[in-house]
Amino acid sequence: MGQVVDSRPITVSTVPTSAQLTSWQVKYVSQDTKGRPWTTMATIIKPAAAWSGPPKLLAFLPWIDVLDTACNPSYQLRTDYAYLASTGMIGEMVNLGAALDRGWTVVVPDYLGPENQFAAGYVEGRSTLDGIRAALNFAPAALPADTRTAIFGYSGGSRGAEFAAELAPGYAPELNLVGTAAGGLVADMGASAALMNGGLFAGINYQASFGLARAYPELNLPSYFLDPHFERELATMCQAQVLATYPFTYVQDRTVDRVWPLGDPNVVAVLDTLKAGRYGTPNSPVYLWMAGEDQIAITPNTRALVSDYCTRGVPVTYVEYPGTEHVSAETAGSGAALDWIADRLNGIPASTTCH
Template structure:
């Protein structure tokens, strides 16, 4: 199943007469037989103290079964709880899943895979999604990225999949997305059973919301994690500017992501108080219980301004806009490792003009950039077209570094 299929389902529902948003819809409880959700799983609990902790340090680990990943080889997988930090630099722990294919020819090379999360509920994070299996994934999102994950595993790489939004799911908070990705890589390299080392060649791969984690990690790496042997990063369908993307997504199938983003900013930057801009005082808890595709279905084609006092969308508030401008791609640093950036010419989330400007800025700064404009496609189909050549590009750099 692809994300395009989910888009078809959403559009079909609207055509069938479900065009009115249903913001009261809250995700159904997890069915019996599935793992406990993070909120009910002690493994996810925060430590009592972070005294002496280092970023990327592992504080707990466990063997897990990842379900319904159709890789060619049997898989060994673990979860590690590791130290990272929130938007203000305060330590917390989040979780990464490390997956190693049996007999993989390149298991001594590591790829950080950032799937799109775009949600406020921790059950939407990959550490839970990968354990829940296909029947659950089909309703919450990550199954749509399984093809990319399988391709990396079938290349023979060890893959680390971090919960890069952190335990509070601070979606839109660029520093969180980048730092928690990099600290997930550190954790994987520090985890002895994975068989890696500090000189292991590392790549990163992300699409859409996952491209944010990957690209911001690439920008932060030279200063935040200079010890990593980062040899290449792939960001496909990158929403460069939240403000521009948010305006374009409103009144589309992606309106729900706009709503989630507004409440995510409230978590990462509580002084902005974006939640107070909404007329429904329970809206935050409602969207806080939804995964990406559930929010897309609930708010498809709605006008976000109808939900706020005075029809003022948070991104139009000067204080909010000023913070969001600091979170644009290109503002966090200059990637030192090669970067592959791809966008569809009709992308309505990762706006092509914004990507053009970012590419020009990177080239002016001397970034080793491969920039691909994909003809015809829009956002949800861009990954279908871009994935294979992007994987080849990344594999070339990883394999060269691993020889």
């Protein structure tokens, strides 16, 4: 996994950085949710001037959370500010620029895969790890195999980051993964779906339902919905459009007999396997941060994950920002998370808040 099968140079001009950049788009081998091989895309961005010391690599995971492949980073990073503003991903560019300003090479994988299997955790984690492998395998990036590597993601991106950290010991043990920072983590998609239903972020539930349907066709999730063309409609929208189109709606208003699809016992059983903590035990430090009052992720679930990690001996740092909600917590916590990653990439041992 992680073999590069095609590549091309591209221009990335929408990142707020003073660094001179060389960028490529690569197609690499990964796996779908069921473990079948396929290819997906990643963008590799290398600053012309690196900080002193050995090369450093960051896997940067912006939230995607939708079914449309035109919303994936490999497409969006080749567009302009107007497009990024219309989709909502422009908010992720500040953190990407901050990473490049530090002299790190950054790989931005399309971690939902070519089918955008949103909410299917294994594809999110595997595509992230194979994206790192692709960056290390790509000769023009000039990264040694033992390059110190970290992962950063918020909200939807935190899922790929967190699940990659759990999968890494078994799936990609050769990587020199020194730390993972994940904020606004949706640790339990089923519980978060119930929280979002009828609220401001209700549109995410529709995307999650059909993302799971693509990953697990045996669940027959589309059959629950009244409109047979609903998935086609959803698959033309990025997150900003989805949130603007379906706020304060209920999934049951669009289903046969007002059924809650994610409550089906077979769906519940699948979602149970996709909770954070179920993929494995990270063998490198983890940094988690959350809002005090989150309308998407459920902060107590992340607290429980932290407690579980501490029991397993994972060096985890947990930070909570009182008075913030899901959107503002990204701004509040990203700077400290990137500083934490910088320390790990510079070889400084991680502390823990487990005590």
